[in-house]
Amino acid sequence: MGDRLPGDFRKSTVDERRHMVAGAHPGLDATAFGRDDEMVELADVMVESSVGYLALPLGVATGFLIDGERVDVPLATEEPSVIAASTYAARIIARGGGFETTGGETITTGQIYVEHAAPDADQRIVAHEERLRLTVAPLLAAMEARGGGWRGIRSCRLPDSGLLRLEVDIDTRDAMGANLVNSVVEHLRQDVEALSSGRVVMAILSNAGTRRIRRARIAVPVSILARGGVPGPEVARRIVLANDIAREDPARAVTHNKGIMNGVTALALATGNDTRAVEAAAHAYASRDGTYRALTRYRLDERPDGSRLLRGELEMPVPLGTVGGAIGIHPTARASLALLGDPDAATLAGIAVSAGLAQNLAALTALVTEGIQRGHMGLHAERVAWVAGARGEERRLVAAAMRARGEYGTNAAKEALAEVRSQGGARKGAER
Numbered sequence: 200m201g202d203r204l205p206g207d208f209r210k211s212t213v214d215e216r217r218h219m220v221a222g223a224h225p226g227l228d229a230t231a232f233g234r235d236d237e238m239v240e241l242a243d244v245m246v247e248s249s250v251g252y253l254a255l256p257l258g259v260a261t262g263f264l265i266d267g268e269r270v271d272v273p274l275a276t277e278e279p280s281v282i283a284a285s286t287y288a289a290r291i292i293a294r295g296g297g298f299e300t301t302g303g304e305t306i307t308t309g310q311i312y313v314e315h316a317a318p319d320a321d322q323r324i325v326a327h328e329e330r331l332r333l334t335v336a337p338l339l340a341a342m343e344a345r346g347g348g349w350r351g352i353r354s355c356r357l358p359d360s361g362l363l364r365l366e367v368d369i370d371t372r373d374a375m376g377a378n379l380v381n382s383v384v385e386h387l388r389q390d391v392e393a394l395s396s397g398r399v400v401m402a403i404l405s406n407a408g409t410r411r412i413r414r415a416r417i418a419v420p421v422s423i424l425a426r427g428g429v430p431g432p433e434v435a436r437r438i439v440l441a442n443d444i445a446r447e448d449p450a451r452a453v454t455h456n457k458g459i460m461n462g463v464t465a466l467a468l469a470t471g472n473d474t475r476a477v478e479a480a481a482h483a484y485a486s487r488d489g490t491y492r493a494l495t496r497y498r499l500d501e502r503p504d505g506s507r508l509l510r511g512e513l514e515m516p517v518p519l520g521t522v523g524g525a526i527g528i529h530p531t532a533r534a535s536l537a538l539l540g541d542p543d544a545a546t547l548a549g550i551a552v553s554a555g556l557a558q559n560l561a562a563l564t565a566l567v568t569e570g571i572q573r574g575h576m577g578l579h580a581e582r583v584a585w586v587a588g589a590r591g592e593e594r595r596l597v598a599a600a601m602r603a604r605g606e607y608g609t610n611a612a613k614e615a616l617a618e619v620r621s622q623g624g625a626r627k628g629a630e631r
């Protein structure tokens with residue numbers, strides 16, 4: 200443990216903060232907090248007390264066919280198998296006609312909780328909707344010009360406390376809308392207190408995202424699902440069974456849905472979105488009937504010609520934006536959106552559920568056939584090779600040798616590296 204950092208840490212410059220951190224923690228290399236000056240400055244603009252930025256891998260999962268369009272999907276993740284798994288499943292799904300997405304509302308809901316409200320406050324508030332709408336009209340003018348804006352107000356009483364709860368729906372179009380909706384509900388505070396004769400406890404958006412539900416559906420001929428010596432129809436049967444288990448057993452559902460979020464969150468991160476909002480909405484939706492369940496459904500379908508299809512569906516809230524927040528100022532987020540063809544928020548949400556469903560199909564296919572470790576360890580090999588000191592082309596040669604032997608420990612990597620070097624292989628790559 201090093202010394203504590205001073206209380207006025209946040210008031211210093213990034214360079215000063217780095218010095219303080221390095222001084223308090225001998226041996227710590229503060230340049231590891233990022234070496235790109237522009238990114239260091241941007242990080243300082245984005246958050247308080249910044250010392251730099253974290254660089255994560257960003258890759259592109261190729262081969263998605265979504266609503267008839269070819270899409271390559273940028274994913275930011277530290278997990279080795281996510282991009283490979285997405286690409287694998289996207290190709291299989293494309294052979295079955297691709298993803299079909301539906302839904303696409305872009306409404307964010309703000310909540311206002313009121314204590315000591317008069318018995319008829321609910322009706323009074325709703326009867327005065329026009330007054331409330333006009334109060335916040337200046338805040339919503341720009342959003343209205345973009346086709347969004349006020350979409351209504353609802354009231355109810357919380358069952359236990361009897362508190363009055365108001366919900367204001369705002370169509371925030373391509374923005375996730377957190378700042379705008381928070382401003383709107385805070386701005387309504389005075390009017391709500393006057394109309395309800397109560398006191399506003401708090402006013403904030405809801406992250407439930409239930410007016411941002413997106414669905415992706417796939418239909419894959421079972422014949423193309425064969426894997427690891429297991430015939431396609433049997434793989435399909437086992438996928439349905441695995442999904443049924445995750446609908447019945449909450450402890451398995453958590454892992455199942457985590458796999459879905461491997462795709463959804465990685466896309467949210469690549470595009471500069473609020474990953475916690477997406478995660479919170481997804482997990483709340485997974486437990487909407489009182490039990491935490493898989494977000495996906497699968498079934499087998501027979502076609503008139505006797506051939507069979509595996510039908511899969513993912514339905515979940517996807518509160519993603521394509522403007523505002525970090526999205527507009529982070530160059531990587533902007534490049535990711537450009538790679539996607541600058542989609543609107545509803546289209547991006549459709550891509551997210553497709554990425555989630557692809558991840559899930561890939562995970563279930565591996566789990567019910569050869570298991571997950573085989574693919575994972577194969578990808579993990581390059582990391583172990585890196586840790587053992589292999590660089591450039593050496594890294595690939597060492598990983599290939601480890602895969603061939605089926606040995607993935609550091610010692611195996613060191614041995615393979617010594618062998619590669621003794622054979623004089625890959626010197627060029629290592630020097631690069």
Ligand code: MEV
Nearest residue numbers: 454455457458461562571
């Ligand atoms: C690993 O990141 C994700 C999986 O565990 C998902 C699943 O079990 O369905 C493979």
